[in-house]
Amino acid sequence: MRIVVIGHGMVGSRFAADLVEADPEARVTVLGQEDHDPYNRVMLSSLVAGTVDPGALTLAAPRHERVQVLRGVSAVRLDRGRRVVLDSRGREHPYDRAVLATGSAPRIPEIPGVWADGQLVGGVSALKDLDDARRIIASTLRADQAVVLGAGVLGLEVATGLAARGLEVTLVHHRDRLMERQLDPDASEIARSSVERLGIRVVMGTGAAGVDAPGGRLQRVQLTDGAEIPAQLLVLCAGTVPHADLAEESGLTCENGVVVGYDLATAEDPAVFAIGDCAQPPGGASGLVAQGWEQSRQLVHALARRPGALSATPPGRELMRVKAVGFALVTMGRIDRPAPTAHALRSVRMSDPYGGRYTEVVVHDGHLIAATVIGDEEIAATLGAAFTRRTPVPRDPVHLLARPLSGQGAAAVRPVAERGDAETICQCNGVTKGVLCAAIRSGCSTPAELSDATRAGTGCGTCTGDLTALLESRAAAANGETVSAAVGAVL
Numbered sequence: 235m236r237i238v239v240i241g242h243g244m245v246g247s248r249f250a251a252d253l254v255e256a257d258p259e260a261r262v263t264v265l266g267q268e269d270h271d272p273y274n275r276v277m278l279s280s281l282v283a284g285t286v287d288p289g290a291l292t293l294a295a296p297r298h299e300r301v302q303v304l305r306g307v308s309a310v311r312l313d314r315g316r317r318v319v320l321d322s323r324g325r326e327h328p329y330d331r332a333v334l335a336t337g338s339a340p341r342i343p344e345i346p347g348v349w350a351d352g353q354l355v356g357g358v359s360a361l362k363d364l365d366d367a368r369r370i371i372a373s374t375l376r377a378d379q380a381v382v383l384g385a386g387v388l389g390l391e392v393a394t395g396l397a398a399r400g401l402e403v404t405l406v407h408h409r410d411r412l413m414e415r416q417l418d419p420d421a422s423e424i425a426r427s428s429v430e431r432l433g434i435r436v437v438m439g440t441g442a443a444g445v446d447a448p449g450g451r452l453q454r455v456q457l458t459d460g461a462e463i464p465a466q467l468l469v470l471c472a473g474t475v476p477h478a479d480l481a482e483e484s485g486l487t488c489e490n491g492v493v494v495g496y497d498l499a500t501a502e503d504p505a506v507f508a509i510g511d512c513a514q515p516p517g518g519a520s521g522l523v524a525q526g527w528e529q530s531r532q533l534v535h536a537l538a539r540r541p542g543a544l545s546a547t548p549p550g551r552e553l554m555r556v557k558a559v560g561f562a563l564v565t566m567g568r569i570d571r572p573a574p575t576a577h578a579l580r581s582v583r584m585s586d587p588y589g590g591r592y593t594e595v596v597v598h599d600g601h602l603i604a605a606t607v608i609g610d611e612e613i614a615a616t617l618g619a620a621f622t623r624r625t626p627v628p629r630d631p632v633h634l635l636a637r638p639l640s641g642q643g644a645a646a647v648r649p650v651a652e653r654g655d656a657e658t659i660c661q662c663n664g665v666t667k668g669v670l671c672a673a674i675r676s677g678c679s680t681p682a683e684l685s686d687a688t689r690a691g692t693g694c695g696t697c698t699g700d701l702t703a704l705l706e707s708r709a710a711a712a713n714g715e716t717v718s719a720a721v722g723a724v725l
């Protein structure tokens with residue numbers, strides 16, 4: 235079976251690698267617009283902030299005799315009648331199955347002056363790929379003042395990252411509250427004051443009306459309210475648009491992405507599939523990598539003719555940690571959850587504007603179904619564990635807040651060493667502690683080796699501390715130091 239994968243990003247590259255492992259008859263060609271090996275796009279804002287090195291973004295590239303990867307080559311046409319993909323070098327790639335994994339593009343608002351000769355003027359950039367990150371970092375070397383346009387998740391990450399690099403940052407948002415898709419007005423206000431405490435100026439209810447860029451270099455940003463902000467760097471964080479043009483031009487239905495069914499096939503053509511950020515599955519897309527990786531796993535399963543039903547992975551169960559430098563902000567579940575009127579649905583919030591803390595929990599039927607935490611890493615970790623592992627929580631949500639807040643710690647996260655083998659440690663990749671311990675027993679001795687062997691830690695990076703802790707337990711065991719019985723047993 236000849237498979238052509240269009241897109242060599244976080245999802246397409248993984249799909250290609252897994253498919254040839256699972257199906258001995260599959261021959262895969264991957265077309266990748268970017269010149270690079272696949273990398274962890276999720277960490278780009280941390281790279282811009284200077285909190286990780288470029289090496290931390292490395293992902294395993296598919297290396298197999300039945301996988302051919304063409305880097306720096308785009309698909310320009312999907313000819314479904316002839317079942318061929320035409321590439322930017324004029325070559326044709328016949329397929330039995332085509333898989334679109336083209337991701338999404340940054341949305342560039344129409345701002346007079348930002349374009350010159352088809353390029354963004356010097357000092358203006360989005361943040362979507364490695365080249366954008368490098369351009370922004372290079373700009374910080376000659377910029378004192380930056381404007382970040384858009385105060386969604388990415389805008390907050392970029393603004394706090396640039397402030398950590400010492401730039402004077404103004405965060406401009408067209409709505410009247412920050413992260414309005416994830417936060418309610420109270421939480422948003424506390425997020426705003428947390429950002430301002432880092433020295434970032436926040437301007438809301440206005441947008442960019444134009445830029446001054448004499449000689450092709452940004453000098454000033456004009457706002458729709460008439461204000462002008464001197465800036466040598468403007469980062470556009472105005473959302474993303476799924477890359478669906480190829481599908482659309484070939485007559486496939488596209489709405490907020492390429493429309494696919496539970497089987498990830500397009501409605502019109504059972505030989506063409508879409509996964510990752512470019513796809514719109516039943517229930518909608520989350521824009522988060524875990525959903526794309528799960529779709530990849532399911533499609534590999536189906537194409538390799540493994541038994542098992544396909545199921546949608548609807549958004550709404552995600553935990554999102556904003557990688558802001560200087561304060562913690564984590565959301566779980568959806569903001570548009572049902573109103574807490576039903577007997578079994580209880581919601582409690584704690585708001586401490588002076589202390590820059592906010593916690594809201596929503597409990598349904600003895601389980602945490604949504605939460606927002608600002609300003610407290612420990613509570614975020616405790617609630618995150620209860621949310622992702624779906625462990626039973628007190629029916630009265632007050633207990634969920636009061637215990638960790640009062641320092642009693644009864645609900646605190648157990649150290650990784652004390653957790654059971656079945657518990658998932660890496661949520662992005664669904665890797666359990668049992669799998670990690672088996673990898674350690676087979677010789678992995680560094681976090682990088684563990685990530686290579688199991689993929690744990692290659693997504694949002696939240697679990698990397700747990701990987702290190704597990705390895706340290708092993709080292710302690712080897713040195714004859716006391717370790718918990720649970721760890722001793724597996725090591």
Ligand SMILES: Cc1cc2nc3c(=O)[nH]c(=O)nc-3n(C[C@H](O)[C@H](O)[C@H](O)COP(=O)(O)OP(=O)(O)OC[C@H]3O[C@@H](n4cnc5c(N)ncnc54)[C@H](O)[C@@H]3O)c2cc1C
Binds near residue numbers: 338510
């Ligand atoms: C700065 C930043 C921070 C993020 N933070 C998080 C986070 O904290 N948590 C989280 O879960 N997600 C986060 N994301 C989102 C996450 O990166 C995406 O969900 C993930 O990358 C989706 O993978 P994908 O393969 O579908 O798309 P991508 O990784 O975008 O890859 C698509 C690839 O297809 C290529 N391509 C497009 N068109 C063509 C064509 N015609 N021919 C050939 N190649 C083509 C593109 O160049 C790209 O290389 C973040 C994204 C960014 C940019």
